[in-house]
Amino acid sequence: MATVTQEKIGPLHEKISVTLDKADYLPGFEKSLKEYSKKANIPGFRPGKVPSGLIKKMYGPSLFVDEVLRSIDKEVVQYLDTNKINIFAQPLPLENDLTKLDVSNPQAYDFHFEIGLKPDFKLPDLAKAALTGYNIDITDEMVNEELERLQNRYGNMTDKEAVEGDDNVLNVTFEETGADGAVIEDGIKKENSLLAKYFAPKTRKELMGKKAGDTITIKLGDAFEEKELDFIAPDLGLNKDEAATKDKTFNLVITKVGLLEKRELNEEFFTQLYPGSDVKTADDLKAKIKEEIFNYWAAQSRNQVQDQIFHYLVDDTKIEFPEAFLKNWLITQNSQQQEGENPQPAKTAEQIEAEIPTFLNQLKWTLITEKIVAENEIQVTPDEIRDFAKQQLFQYMGNNMGPVEDQPWIVDYINKMMKDRKYVEDAYGRLQSQKIFEWAETKVRPKGKSINADDFAKLVSEHQHHHH
Template structure:
């Protein structure tokens, strides 16, 4: 009969000794030997008639070792389950000597493991958390910009004879040249198209009146507005931060001139964007656009509240960890070649981030357990359906359509998808619970102030 003892060896760090004798593993070993004898197919022997002694000689040592280790694992797992011991990761074996296992002299064997215990802790009081709910100003300028963006997006491209304004679109071939304007052999060549207003002011002036077949010479880093330079450099394979690349000269050969004609603000356009048909006038259209902008920024503000909740819980919930065990566990994770994937120095460097992530996992588990948060299969189905509709740009087909059901059924049979969806829904429910506990103060800010604040926060935490 197996005997199990444990003793503390550090903070939330224990050693468990599992002692097994012949009665624990020998019956299983002998049963496995008999099964091998029945299945063995060796030259000179009829199937199922291979002598047990020969089977034992050939396979005994490995089968014996497997059975002893299997019985030890079984006893250890049963012990942890019966004791309701919550541990991190898996038990780590201590000083395992497989050589002690002798198939010809079975006896009592002792195996030792170390475990890291999950700690008990109290959640930080979210009612005392310093949380700010940001209300973003929705300005007329934001509404005008969005209306213009929609007019351009759904507008029509019309061919023009020559460039006549900043809303013209020029189709160009970039051809790398030397300073004298001669094409560089093996130099860069690329076709693209741009709104004239994306070029720098001096280049825009030079482009006015130009037609298909005309060309201009530019220093590429000076030809575009700064916010467009990153895109242009990436498209041409240049280093956006290299002064040398910025000075490269190109011929911009114009192959076509066009102009984007904005979509008229009429009822046909309104119905295309809002098929429900409740938008008849420009005033109603602008009100709808304002609602969409408001909803967008409300979602951004809510995401920021979730971020504050996360940091408040992680920063103010005190949790002790079995750090010595976790260091050993991280080092025990092997790469494919069997060598440690990380050095002690790497583990030490990554430990704070790892513990922070572990802390959030424990906090989430506690909230889910205490608040009895559940995710039902039908919620995963609805998640898959909503995701499908979002892929379609918000268009919502009938849920009775066979292809919709087929898509959702396929997703529900994808284990990885279901696990990811389950995790996302559960996380959302955790934050929904947390939102009810906080008492945020409200602050009115502009979109620019909000974006700057979020950017600085992200920079600080990376």
């Protein structure tokens, strides 16, 4: 009968030794031989009539090794299950020499494995977390800017011969140039449509009187001020915060000049924006816009609170890890990824060592979420995943879908997504994460703080930059 023993290697790092007797694997090996002889297809012999001695000679060694390893695996799994040992990943082989397995000389075998134990830990008290709940000030300026954006978006465009004022719309092509002023062959080339007022005053002055076909040369940091660079730089595939971005030079080729006539504030416009609503006047429209801006920033503030919750849980939860085991496991994974149909490039020992802190931090969050889910019975049902798929489709289609019951193709689409394992796993993870933070939000007591939108956006941007 097989025996299993366990001994300590290091912190949360254990060695499991299995001694397998002949009686533990021989019956299974002999059964495998008989089954193989029944289906073996060997020239010169009828199916099922191949002599057992020939089967053993031809296939015995591999069947013998398979049966011994299967028996070992069974004993290890049974031992871990019986003793309720909670481990990371799977046991890793230690000092095991498969060449000693001899089908001609069955005997007792010893196998050794290392395991990493999952730690016990306690979550910090969320009620004691010093969190800040930001209340973003919604100003009249923000409302008026959004109103103007909507009027421009739904306004009418008329062609103009030349640039005459700040409200002119310029269709332009950005062509990156070098220090010599020549266009870089593989440089950035991007079309855009911009209001003249988006340019810095000096460049705006230079644009006045320019026509389609004219070109001016600009330096990005001089042609646009900070606020405009926030959307210009990403559109060009650049990072605004990198010093080299502002020094880049471009030919700005004007391809078309137009004048945008703002949409008139009337009932037709109100109905187009909010069909079926009670928006009937300009004041109603402003109130609706203010409500939407408030909801947007409230959601951003909530995201920021959730981010604080995440960092509080990660930073204040004390968890020990079997680092030596996990490092060995990463090395094993690295070796396995170099095999198969899609091999991955090998990582050096230095690269694996450098990845350990990030890996442990991610593992820490996984353990924290597992504990929260288990202790609070947080579940995600198939119906919730179906609703999630439906809402995603609605958002993609602009929420203009009508009753789902009247459109069978929507039901078919959702049924198809529910059969996509990768999609279901992703949706499950997102919904579970959402529920974890919803639970956590009921436990915290953020201290309210008023802040303007620009300062809040800067705070979030600096935080994201710090954590990347």
